[in-house]
Amino acid sequence: MNEDTFITIDNKDIPIEREQNLLELIRKAGVDLPTFCYHSELSVYGACRLCMVDVEGMGLVPACSTPPSPNMKVKTNTEEIRKMRKIIVELLLANHSQNCPTCQKSATCQLQALARRLGITKIRFKNQSRDLPIDESSPSLVRDPNKCVLCGDCVRICSEVQTVGAIDFAYRGAQTVVIPSFGKDLDKVECVNCGQCARICPTGALTPKSEVDDVWRAIHNPDKVVIAQIAPAVRVAIGEIFGLEPGKITTGQIAAALRAIGFSKVFDTSFTADLTVIEESNEFIRRIQNKENIPQFTSCCPAWVKFIEQYYPEFVHNLSTCRSPQQMFGALAKEILSVQLGVKIEDIVVVSIMPCTAKKFEARRPEFSRDGIRDVDYVLTTQELGRMIEETGLHFNELGPESFNLPFGFKTGAGVIFGNSGGVSEAVLRYVTEKLTGERRENYEFKGVRGDNGIREIKFSLAGREFSMAIVSGLGNARKVLEDIKSGNGQYDFIEVMACPGGCIGGAGQPVYTDISIHQKRTKGLYENDRMLELHKSQDNPYISELYNSFLGDVGSPKAHELLHTHYKSRKRITDEDMYLSYSDKAEGLEINVCFGTGCFIKGSQKILRGVLDYISRNGLKNRVNVSASFCFEACDRGPVIRVGDRVIEQCTIEKATEAIEKEVEVYV
Amino acid sequence: MEKLRKFERVLEIVDQNNRQASRLIPILQAVQAEYRYLPEEILTFIATSLGISPARVFGVATFYSLFTLKPKGRYHIRVCNGTACHVKRSMDIYNAIHKKLNLQPGKDTTEDMLFTVETVNCLGACGLAPAMVINEEVYGQLTPERATEIIEDIIRKEENHELDTHGA
Numbered sequence: 001m002n003e004d005t006f007i008t009i010d011n012k013d014i015p016i017e018r019e020q021n022l023l024e025l026i027r028k029a030g031v032d033l034p035t036f037c038y039h040s041e042l043s044v045y046g047a048c049r050l051c052m053v054d055v056e057g058m059g060l061v062p063a064c065s066t067p068p069s070p071n072m073k074v075k076t077n078t079e080e081i082r083k084m085r086k087i088i089v090e091l092l093l094a095n096h097s098q099n100c101p102t103c104q105k106s107a108t109c110q111l112q113a114l115a116r117r118l119g120i121t122k123i124r125f126k127n128q129s130r131d132l133p134i135d136e137s138s139p140s141l142v143r144d145p146n147k148c149v150l151c152g153d154c155v156r157i158c159s160e161v162q163t164v165g166a167i168d169f170a171y172r173g174a175q176t177v178v179i180p181s182f183g184k185d186l187d188k189v190e191c192v193n194c195g196q197c198a199r200i201c202p203t204g205a206l207t208p209k210s211e212v213d214d215v216w217r218a219i220h221n222p223d224k225v226v227i228a229q230i231a232p233a234v235r236v237a238i239g240e241i242f243g244l245e246p247g248k249i250t251t252g253q254i255a256a257a258l259r260a261i262g263f264s265k266v267f268d269t270s271f272t273a274d275l276t277v278i279e280e281s282n283e284f285i286r287r288i289q290n291k292e293n294i295p296q297f298t299s300c301c302p303a304w305v306k307f308i309e310q311y312y313p314e315f316v317h318n319l320s321t322c323r324s325p326q327q328m329f330g331a332l333a334k335e336i337l338s339v340q341l342g343v344k345i346e347d348i349v350v351v352s353i354m355p356c357t358a359k360k361f362e363a364r365r366p367e368f369s370r371d372g373i374r375d376v377d378y379v380l381t382t383q384e385l386g387r388m389i390e391e392t393g394l395h396f397n398e399l400g401p402e403s404f405n406l407p408f409g410f411k412t413g414a415g416v417i418f419g420n421s422g423g424v425s426e427a428v429l430r431y432v433t434e435k436l437t438g439e440r441r442e443n444y445e446f447k448g449v450r451g452d453n454g455i456r457e458i459k460f461s462l463a464g465r466e467f468s469m470a471i472v473s474g475l476g477n478a479r480k481v482l483e484d485i486k487s488g489n490g491q492y493d494f495i496e497v498m499a500c501p502g503g504c505i506g507g508a509g510q511p512v513y514t515d516i517s518i519h520q521k522r523t524k525g526l527y528e529n530d531r532m533l534e535l536h537k538s539q540d541n542p543y544i545s546e547l548y549n550s551f552l553g554d555v556g557s558p559k560a561h562e563l564l565h566t567h568y569k570s571r572k573r574i575t576d577e578d579m580y581l582s583y584s585d586k587a588e589g590l591e592i593n594v595c596f597g598t599g600c601f602i603k604g605s606q607k608i609l610r611g612v613l614d615y616i617s618r619n620g621l622k623n624r625v626n627v628s629a630s631f632c633f634e635a636c637d638r639g640p641v642i643r644v645g646d647r648v649i650e651q652c653t654i655e656k657a658t659e660a661i662e663k664e665v666e667v668y669v
Numbered sequence: 670m671e672k673l674r675k676f677e678r679v680l681e682i683v684d685q686n687n688r689q690a691s692r693l694i695p696i697l698q699a700v701q702a703e704y705r706y707l708p709e710e711i712l713t714f715i716a717t718s719l720g721i722s723p724a725r726v727f728g729v730a731t732f733y734s735l736f737t738l739k740p741k742g743r744y745h746i747r748v749c750n751g752t753a754c755h756v757k758r759s760m761d762i763y764n765a766i767h768k769k770l771n772l773q774p775g776k777d778t779t780e781d782m783l784f785t786v787e788t789v790n791c792l793g794a795c796g797l798a799p800a801m802v803i804n805e806e807v808y809g810q811l812t813p814e815r816a817t818e819i820i821e822d823i824i825r826k827e828e829n830h831e832l833d834t835h836g837a
Contacts, residue, residue, distance in 0.1 A: 165722025
């Protein structure tokens with residue numbers, strides 16, 4: 001560090017190290033300058049103007065987008081700045097719906113907090129709230145534009161970190177809103193339900209959709225037996241709601257709280273995570289031996305699964321067919337517990353407590369219902385469970401710890417670390433290394449797969465073969481890895497992907513946080529939890545062996561397939577009936593329809609359309625055919641696809657297309 | 670085949686701009702010149718071919734008042750309501766045209782898709798105030814009566830044209 005590079009902030013000299021902007025330096029100096037739109041993991045936007053500071057010789061500048069230069073003299077607390085901050089917040093409040101007490105974000109809202117911090121007791125401007133419709137279409141998220149402060153955090157995290165871009169700014173000036181394309185509902189567009197937008201939203205404009213009322217209704221219904229499963233990442237985060245340190249393990253208190261709330265049985269999703277390890281590892285070994293569908297992708301993360309289905313249909317078969325631990329649990333609970341407890345399947349209510357908003361979507365996938373009964377009935381986020389505990393009036397921190405119920409409450413450390421990015425990979429390695437070598441290993445930790453980077457690669461040799469693994473978190477990183485595979489720059493055998501940065505511990509259902517350094521503490525908590533448990537390898541879980549012996553049969557048995565595995569399909573990004581483009585003026589004639597969905601478009605539907613048109617005009621068929629272009633026949637992995645009459649031609653070429661037209665067009669004279 | 674020709678033209682426009690996301694605005698301009706508005710499915714298609722999200726394209730298309738997502742009439746009337754025109758009572762002209770074409774607030778295109786009437790903030794023809802533009806043609810120093818006459822002329826011309834084509 002150069003000794004000269006100092007900057008003066010409120011008369012204190014602060015050294016410039018690696019800081020990119022004044023805001024970071026000011027925060028380093030111990031001044032918590034307010035902002036809505038600045039996040040170190042996102043691009044600098046400079047929209048909220050709350051971080052304005054006075055720089056000598058420059059006047060008022062936004063600290064977030066001003067690079068520091070040596071000997072700058074910065075003031076953060078002049079009368080002018082204080083007045084301006086207050087006016088900004090007052091103006092935001094004037095544009096904001098003012099039903100704070102009933103808002104989901106109440107008490108964690110940054111606008112509320114800032115109004116309190118700045119001592120705003122009166123809004124001098126007339127309320128201009130626009131009363132825009134609230135979008136509750138998504139199973140995971142609620143979008144209330146009346147509470148939006150237009151900071152753009154959600155827009156940037158969705159496009160920059162997740163590379164989805166489901167929402168963006170539209171219209172201008174006073175009419176500006178953040179909405180999905182064409183103002184459609186969130187469940188009709190490419191949103192993968194990861195909820196990172198809601199995680200980062202400073203206000204209540206984007207929030208996880210609550211199912212608390214449904215769960216209370218089930219609990220108070222005497223005909224229902226309500227059971228809970230809790231995901232690994234919840235136990236190291238829920239304490240934050242009650243003032244505990246991030247990463248503090250509160251498994252025992254959670255079990256006690258759930259019973260006090262009224263759950264009949266309390267189980268652990270880590271148990272089915274252990275089961276996932278066995279099924280997924282054996283699937284991996286089989287694929288390696290048969291050299292098919294390698295690399296194998298993990299499938300525990302529903303946002304990642306939807307991402308693949310929408311954007312990379314050609315990789316759908318690389319996803320492990322294993323259901324996520326949540327869904328394995330649901331299927332087993334309904335099937336086995338109904339018998340054990342002597343209750344009808346329709347009277348068992350499975351509630352999962354997840355760090356995740358996408359799990360709400362997953363539970364509602366049609367694949368996970370049988371005879372109209374969902375395997376998992378309700379999904380609560382960590383936040384929602386926190387609210388139920390508060391509502392019940394329990395002193396969480398003082399609850400005497402309790403244990404889970406057997407058999408689905410017994411897990412090994414392998415099932416617990418699932419909540420960390422790298423956890424699934426490590427759990428699989430703990431199994432595969434023993435299975436392939438036939439030797440027991442003393443050491444169970446694979447520290448090489450751990451870490452903070454969004455993309456980590458490891459190579460190792462095992463049983464005479466070289467293996468290559470990638471551990472990815474964040475969908476933008478996943479996209480990079482997939483593009484590398486497609487271009488031949490990346491070769492892997494196994495890829496773990498979690499949509500949320502850091503894995504499930506960074507999920508959008510977790511207690512609200514703004515500082516992402518919290519990830520490390522939660523991650524550490526889970527690894528410590530693993531070390532505290534007696535068993536660390538899924539294959540050592542006696543209740544898993546028991547489950548196979550008494551119920552499932554062998555790994556990969558028909559029963560295991562029915563309950564523990566699933567299938568995926570390519571899906572349209574935007575589901576709406578009017579995506580159809582008809583380009584024909586003539587009512588009768590041979591219908592020729594060329595798919596212009598993403599998959600087909602990339603594979604050359606344009607060329608085929610041109611070829612078809614050339615052929616038609618060369619052969620004077622203009623009056624006998626109707627050509628149209630449409631979006632997506634949902635056969636993207638076999639594109640380009642065209643339809644000629646009733647025939648669907650996959651992997652179409654111009655030759656195949658013209659041949660089909662020649663045959664079919666004869667009828668139409 | 671008219672629609673197919675237009676779609677072919679969209680493909681051409683996207684290609685001419687090298688499928689560069691940074692060329693989105695010129696692409697939208699060219700596409701709107703073709704359709705006289707920006708159809709939703711075409712915007713989704715453009716997003717796909719440029720590798721950006723439909724929400725972003727929708728954002729750009731709704732930001733600029735030049736772009737429209739609703740079909741426009743064959744005669745696009747823009748009545749200037751800039752300062753100079755406004756003080757010369759341009760809204761009287763706007764209202765007279767609205768009345769003549771039987772339009773209401775929120776409905777600015779006639780049923781037969783012949784006319785769309787909008788206001789615009791300054792055409793830069795303040796010397797001619799109050800002014801309006803119909804498609805590319807500028808009319809200045811208007812009165813409500815004169816504006817109504819212009820509309821009537823167009824309607825008559827269109828009717829004769831109809832007769833001509835049907836007579837032929």
